[in-house]
Amino acid sequence: MSISKAQSLLRRASQTDDRLSRHLFVAAAIQEGLELMAVIVGGTAEEYWSSDDYHQTDLDLCASIGPEHHATLRTLGFARSGRHWEHGASGVAVEFPESEIDGDLSRTRTLTVGSGSVTIIGVEDLYVDRVRQATADNNDYGRFQSAFAIAVAQYEWIDWKYVQGRLRDLLVSDPIVGVASRAVDSRIRRRVRRLLTGVPPAT
Amino acid sequence: MNAVEIGIVLGRARRQAGVSQGELANRLGTSQPAVSRAESGVVMPGLDFIDRWAVAIGIPITLTMGAGAVPDDRDLKVRVEQALGGYTFDPWRRNPSAAERRSLQRDGLTREHFQSAVTAPTR
Numbered sequence: 240m241s242i243s244k245a246q247s248l249l250r251r252a253s254q255t256d257d258r259l260s261r262h263l264f265v266a267a268a269i270q271e272g273l274e275l276m277a278v279i280v281g282g283t284a285e286e287y288w289s290s291d292d293y294h295q296t297d298l299d300l301c302a303s304i305g306p307e308h309h310a311t312l313r314t315l316g317f318a319r320s321g322r323h324w325e326h327g328a329s330g331v332a333v334e335f336p337e338s339e340i341d342g343d344l345s346r347t348r349t350l351t352v353g354s355g356s357v358t359i360i361g362v363e364d365l366y367v368d369r370v371r372q373a374t375a376d377n378n379d380y381g382r383f384q385s386a387f388a389i390a391v392a393q394y395e396w397i398d399w400k401y402v403q404g405r406l407r408d409l410l411v412s413d414p415i416v417g418v419a420s421r422a423v424d425s426r427i428r429r430r431v432r433r434l435l436t437g438v439p440p441a442t
Numbered sequence: 443m444n445a446v447e448i449g450i451v452l453g454r455a456r457r458q459a460g461v462s463q464g465e466l467a468n469r470l471g472t473s474q475p476a477v478s479r480a481e482s483g484v485v486m487p488g489l490d491f492i493d494r495w496a497v498a499i500g501i502p503i504t505l506t507m508g509a510g511a512v513p514d515d516r517d518l519k520v521r522v523e524q525a526l527g528g529y530t531f532d533p534w535r536r537n538p539s540a541a542e543r544r545s546l547q548r549d550g551l552t553r554e555h556f557q558s559a560v561t562a563p564t565r
Contacts, residue, residue: 290522292525292530297541320540325544331543331545381532423458
């Protein structure tokens with residue numbers, strides 16, 4: 240285990256003013272220190288892909304974390320606080336919501352961060368997640384804006400055939416959410432196309 | 443350039459010319475869905491089709507191949523900010539845990555900070 244390398248990354252995190260960068264350093268430290276793949280999902284992934292200031296509350300990592308990793312986390316300066324592991328020096332709260340991502344591992348992006356690296360969920364899978372969430376939570380406007388921001392930032396480069404395939408699968412596994420998700424996706428793509436082709440917004 | 447990028451260029455040019463998809467379809471001898479598919483990037487149009495498109499709308503179309511690069515973060519950030527129209531996500535509306543609250547406060551992202559920003563209702 241490269242504990243010293245992980246500690247070095249955590250020191251960089253503590254010294255970084257930028258919130259997104261700090262989260263990336265902590266994610267890299269966890270991958271390094273625990274020697275496992277920890278895929279960034281949630282708000283940190285959204286901020287990365289949308290280039291927008293999302294103000295994520297925590298760092299969500301999908302990783303197979305077990306009790307055997309807890310001692311190492313404590314050695315690295317993390318303390319348990321409810322569902323989070325809090326790194327006091329950097330002020331980053333880490334949650335491990337799932338052991339695996341809901342999506343295609345081959346679409347994740349690997350970035351070099353300092354002396355380490357991070358793995359971020361693919362933009363298509365993140366977009367599908369946000370679209371699905373926009374249909375839940377009583378049609379949460381914030382979730383819609385999240386999906387919209389991702390589409391605006393990455394429209395030309397998202398694999399829309401893959402996205403449509405995932406939404407078709409959702410129609411089978413959960414028809415109610417599937418129908419609502421397709422409607423949200425359609426609305427978003429129409430709005431983004433109008434934006435990018437210079438159609439003035441409706442008044 | 444990929445099909446979606448080309449589709450955006452075609453759509454932008456058509457709108458600039460003030461021609462509807464239906465009218466362009468008539469001029470091209472094709473269907474409106476075919477025009478829509480080209481603009482949506484569902485299909486990769488051939489050069490001949492693009493050339494006929496430019497002639498039909500009366501506006502030259504320029505495609506820059508091999509530029510390759512994604513716009514830099516700053517350009518994307520501006521694009522997204524303009525699209526969101528001042529909307530700011532307020533993390534305090536999601537009932538952050540104690541650890542999350544400490545993390546936000548460390549960066550000055552207090553409840554008061556967001557109350558002064560433009561936020562949207564949850565419905």
